[in-house]
Amino acid sequence: MTSLAEPTGAPAAWPDTWGDEAKPRMGFFTDTTVCIGCKACEVACKEWNLVPEDGLVWTGESYDNTSDLNANTWRHVAFIEQRKPLKLDGETATVETDAAVDPEPLRWLMESDVCKHCTHAGCLDVCPTGALFRTEFGTVVVQEDICNGCGYCVPACPFGVIDKRDLPRSPDDAPLALPLFGKNEDGRVWKCTLCYDRLKGGHEPACAKSCPTDSIQFGELDELRERAEKRLEKLRAERWNGAQLYGHDENDGVGGFGAFFLLLDEPEVYGLPPDPVVPTAHLPRLWRSTAVAAAAMFVGVAAAFIGGSE
Amino acid sequence: MTDRRPIEQGEAMKNGRPGGTTDWKGSITERGTTMDSYYGRPIVKEPVWNPEIPWYFFTGGVAGASAVLHGVAKLTGNERLSKSALYIGAAADAISPVLLIKDLGRPERFLHMMRMFKVTSPMSVGSWILLASSGAANTAAALELLGILKPVKVMANAVSFLTGPPLATYTGALVANTAIPVWSEARDELPWLFGASAAASAGAAAAIFTPVEHAGPARRAAVAGTVAELGLMQAMEHRLGFVGEVYKKGEAGRFAKLSKACTVAGSTLIALKGKRSRTAAVAGGALVLAGEVALRWSVFKAGFQSARDPRYTVLPQRERLSKRKKGAQ
Numbered sequence: 001m002t003s004l005a006e007p008t009g010a011p012a013a014w015p016d017t018w019g020d021e022a023k024p025r026m027g028f029f030t031d032t033t034v035c036i037g038c039k040a041c042e043v044a045c046k047e048w049n050l051v052p053e054d055g056l057v058w059t060g061e062s063y064d065n066t067s068d069l070n071a072n073t074w075r076h077v078a079f080i081e082q083r084k085p086l087k088l089d090g091e092t093a094t095v096e097t098d099a100a101v102d103p104e105p106l107r108w109l110m111e112s113d114v115c116k117h118c119t120h121a122g123c124l125d126v127c128p129t130g131a132l133f134r135t136e137f138g139t140v141v142v143q144e145d146i147c148n149g150c151g152y153c154v155p156a157c158p159f160g161v162i163d164k165r166d167l168p169r170s171p172d173d174a175p176l177a178l179p180l181f182g183k184n185e186d187g188r189v190w191k192c193t194l195c196y197d198r199l200k201g202g203h204e205p206a207c208a209k210s211c212p213t214d215s216i217q218f219g220e221l222d223e224l225r226e227r228a229e230k231r232l233e234k235l236r237a238e239r240w241n242g243a244q245l246y247g248h249d250e251n252d253g254v255g256g257f258g259a260f261f262l263l264l265d266e267p268e269v270y271g272l273p274p275d276p277v278v279p280t281a282h283l284p285r286l287w288r289s290t291a292v293a294a295a296a297m298f299v300g301v302a303a304a305f306i307g308g309s310e
Numbered sequence: 311m312t313d314r315r316p317i318e319q320g321e322a323m324k325n326g327r328p329g330g331t332t333d334w335k336g337s338i339t340e341r342g343t344t345m346d347s348y349y350g351r352p353i354v355k356e357p358v359w360n361p362e363i364p365w366y367f368f369t370g371g372v373a374g375a376s377a378v379l380h381g382v383a384k385l386t387g388n389e390r391l392s393k394s395a396l397y398i399g400a401a402a403d404a405i406s407p408v409l410l411i412k413d414l415g416r417p418e419r420f421l422h423m424m425r426m427f428k429v430t431s432p433m434s435v436g437s438w439i440l441l442a443s444s445g446a447a448n449t450a451a452a453l454e455l456l457g458i459l460k461p462v463k464v465m466a467n468a469v470s471f472l473t474g475p476p477l478a479t480y481t482g483a484l485v486a487n488t489a490i491p492v493w494s495e496a497r498d499e500l501p502w503l504f505g506a507s508a509a510a511s512a513g514a515a516a517a518i519f520t521p522v523e524h525a526g527p528a529r530r531a532a533v534a535g536t537v538a539e540l541g542l543m544q545a546m547e548h549r550l551g552f553v554g555e556v557y558k559k560g561e562a563g564r565f566a567k568l569s570k571a572c573t574v575a576g577s578t579l580i581a582l583k584g585k586r587s588r589t590a591a592v593a594g595g596a597l598v599l600a601g602e603v604a605l606r607w608s609v610f611k612a613g614f615q616s617a618r619d620p621r622y623t624v625l626p627q628r629e630r631l632s633k634r635k636k637g638a639q
Contacts, residue, residue, distance in 0.1 A: 061349045068351060078348060122489060128434035129422040148422045149415015151358040152433045155488040155617065160355040164415055187415025268624045271348030275627035279487045280430050282497055287429075290483040290501040294475035297505035300538070301378040304513070304530035309388050310523055310585065 011119050011134050011255070018136040025138030026199060028208065028216055028259035029224040030112055031231060032270075033240065035215040037063055037110035041075040041207035048195065048206035049074065052165075062108075068271065069113055071165035074192040075207050078270050080109040088241040107241075111270050112216055114207070115140070115161045115192035116247055117258030118278065123153035123162050123191075125280040131189075138221070139194040139258060149187035158254065158276035162191040194259070221258060228262060240264065246272065253277030347620045354489045356617040362413040364610040366406055367481045368603050370440065371508030372515055373402035377447060377474030379512050379531065381467065390524040391516060393454070398515045399470070400451030403444040410440070432484040439480060443473035478508035485613060491553045491623055492616035493609075499546040500609070506542055507602050510535025510573065514598035517580060517591045525591060529584045532598050536577040539605065540570065553622050556615040557608065565608035572601030 015022030045051065054072035059065050062079035069076045086107045121140045124132040131146035132153060142162075153162045165186040195205035203209070208218035217224060228245055235243040242265045247257030253276050267274045357363075376399030383392035411420040424441070428434040446469035453463040482501030485493040493500065513531030520528055543566070547554040557566050576597025583590030616622045 059349075064349075067349075070355075080348070125430040126433065126487060128426075128428060128431045128437060129419075130426050130428070131422070146419075146422055146425070147416070148419035150413075150423075150433060151415065152431065152484075152488075154355045155357045155490050155493075155613065158354065158489040160353055160489075160617075163355055164358040166415075189415075266346060268353075268620070268628075269346040269348065271351055271353060271620070273353050273623055273627055275631045276489075279489055279494060282494070283430060283432075283483075283487055286483050286486055286497045286501070289498060290476070290479050293482070293501040293505040294479040296502070297375065297478055297509050298378055298475045300506075300534060301375060301509050301512070301527075301531050302382045304527040304534060305382050305386050305388075307530070308526060309391070310526040 011121070011138060014134045014138055015136065017134070021136050023136045023138075025221045025258065026194065026219065027117060027139075027221040027224055027257070028114060028194070028205075028218055029228050029262070030114065030259065031215050031217065031228070031262045032109065032111040033215075033231075033235060033243070033262060033264060034213045035077070035110040035112055036213055037077055037079055037108075038212060039066075039077050040210040040212060041112050041216055042066060042073070042077060044206040044210035045075040045192075048198070049193070051190075069115070069159075069161045069163075069191075071163040071190040074114065074190075076113045078109075078111045078113055080111075080265070080269060082107050082109060082265070084265075085241055087239045089239055107264075109264055109269070111261065111263065112207070112211075113270070113272070114259050115194070116159055116254070116260070117192075117194060119250070119255030119258065120278040120280070121254070122156040122158060122278045122280060123189075125278065125283075126152045126156040128152065135196055135199075137194070137196075137199055139196065139199075141193045141196050142189055142191060144188055144190075147188040149189065151189065153189055156279050158273055158278065162189050164188070165190050224260075228260065231262060235262075242266070253281065347624065351620065352618050353620045353623040354491075354617045356614045357488075357490070358415075359610075360413050362409040364606040365603070366409040366413075367504065367606040367610070368511065369402040369406045369409065370481055371478045371504060371602070371606075372511045373399050373406055373443060373447065374474040374476070374478030375508040375512030375531070375535075376402060376516065377443065377470040377477075379516055379528065381471035381474075383527065384467070388524055388527070391520050391528060394516045394519040394525075395512065395528075396447075396451055396454060398512070398519060399474075400447045403440075403447040403470075406440060407444055410437075432480055432487050436477075436480045436484060439473050439477050443470055443477045446470035446473065475505070479505040485609065488613075489623075490613045490617050491626060492550065492556050492612045495550055495553050495626065496546050499542055499549070503539060503542045503546060503605075503609075506535050506538035507605050508535075510539055510577075510598055511602040514576065514580070514595040514602070517584060518595035518599075522585060522588050522591055526585070529580050529591065532595065533577045533581050536573040536598060536601070540573065543570075543605075553616065553626060556612045556622070560611070560615050562608050562612035562615055565604045565611060569601045569604035569608055572597045572604060574601075576601055 052072050062081050064079045066073050066076045084107055085105050117139045124140050129146050129148055131143045135141050151164055198205055204218040208216045232245055244263055246263050246267050247260035250256040376395045380392050380395035411417050423437040446466040450463050450466035453459050479501040482504035486497035486500045488494055509531050513528045513535055516528035517525045517532055547557050556562050576594045579590050579594030584594055
């Protein structure tokens with residue numbers, strides 16, 4: 001219990017559980033500074049993983065019509081239009097951004113968001129069936145033949161990534177064993193698998209493969225982290241406004257992300273939590289409190305018998 | 311499926327929609343701080359649980375506390391009360407798993423809950439507690455009804471007696487162990503709140519089904535439970551501060567008000583007239599039960615409201631970060 005969400009760089013019990021089959025931990029480094037918002041990642045993900053269509057709407061929110069990550073969107077490109085200089089010299093815009101010409105220069109941020117494959121994953125921790133598991137690559141994947149749609153992982157994710165899919169069941173599906181509770185929907189939870197099937201075959205995930213600018217970089221996590229630090233140094237030297245790594249720190253509330261980011265503004269601008277913490281970090285204390293509350297309830301009800309039957 | 315309707319234009323502008331001016335940045339929050347958001351969209355997902363879940367929180371509470379009521383009544387020789395509590399508990403214990411299975415996205419796979427015991431998942435732990443408690447309480451009630459196999463009945467009663475209290479409080483841990491701010495931040499209060507609500511519910515139910523001359527302990531449990539619960543609710547809202555304001559808003563707010571009105575009226579009626587008048591005990595008990603159902607619904611709805619507004623997710627985290635930064639300096 002005490003080992004829950006301790007600030008370590010490795011997921012609990014991983015990779016020991018895999019023995020000889022263990023592989024280096026794989027992940028994504030999404031460098032948003034070179035993202036051009038082409039959404040090839042969204043499309044490639046949908047095609048490879050057979051992710052269903054999830055509504056065709058115009059949101060009016062820049063070029064983003066996908067809005068968020070959910071059961072049917074595993075890569076989501078965020079678009080942010082800002083009146084902020086791209087580069088800063090101290091507090092003022094640099095000459096490069098033509099601050100003299102336009103005092104309110106526009107910058108257009110794009111970020112391809114994805115499941116973070118957390119070192120301490122809330123979804124995996126709370127899954128009561130074991131449908132969510134840690135693969136030999138250190139990624140977090142749902143086994144769809146095990147998931148019974150309890151939905152606990154959905155509010156347990158600090159990033160709002162995993163979600164329940166409600167779609168008509170295919171006519172080929174086996175009839176439900178309990179007609180009394182008949183449901184006409186998929187009912188299970190879905191999220192990015194970091195293309196587990198492709199990894200098994202020695203390929204990189206579909207999104208990374210399709211990314212034309214290498215904004216999405218796939219590889220061994222340790223190497224990606226080094227690469228990201230170098231990139232950040234370069235951007236800082238070039239005075240890029242707001243450049244920061246997100247999910248790179250092994251000591252953060254989820255033990256670092258398996259898929260981390262280089263952002264150009266605060267995380268919340270991109271719809272990301274600034275200080276995510278895995279819910280189970282508080283669980284030892286929560287269990288103690290629950291046990292004491294149970295005992296108190298017991299004593300309280302027993303005390304009601306003082307004074308006899310009347 | 312996630313609600314992907316575009317948020318209202320006015321709302322979007324307020325929440326920091328990129329516009330043509332420099333002051334697009336951030337909504338002015340009620341605490342006077344500014345915050346960026348992505349078109350005002352939520353960060354954490356709303357739960358996908360259905361109405362079965364708050365009803366289960368209620369029935370699970372009734373079942374858990376009734377098991378204790380039954381056991382202690384039996385030990386103190388109050389046969390009449392012990393019988394009421396036994397059957398109330400068994401009924402609640404029978405409904406509970408049905409509600410939970412019905413809520414699953416794949417009900418036919420409910421046995422997958424029994425694939426493992428996982429201490430990091432309050433739902434896994436709770437499934438096992440409910441399995442034991444529900445099985446034991448229903449076995450005991452059936453054997454009592456049939457008047458056979460006394461040793462087995464005693465064993466079943468013992469199991470139900472011991473699993474009752476955790477059954478009543480683990481649901482608090484279940485919702486607290488999420489990323490929903492109003493649930494997660496209330497981790498010190500929720501198991502206690504749910505325990506108090508369970509005691510009040512079981513007491514009220516037993517007071518309805520037991521003649522007044524035997525129902526003293528049930529009435530006292532109901533009154534003490536509601537008093538404790540009102541205090542805990544107050545303490546929780548106070549400590550939560552900004553995050554807790556959802557208990558004053560929308561559906562959660564309405565349920566909270568309804569709950570307060572019903573429990574106060576019901577427990578007052580029980581305390582003042584319940585000893586002499588069965589009618590008063592029944593009316594008061596029904597009011598308390600209604601109040602407890604409303605309480606579970608209030609907590610349930612608060613979680614949805616809390617997830618929907620990114621301010622509740624971002625601002626406490628920002629506060630935490632700036633505190634840490636100050637500490638590091």
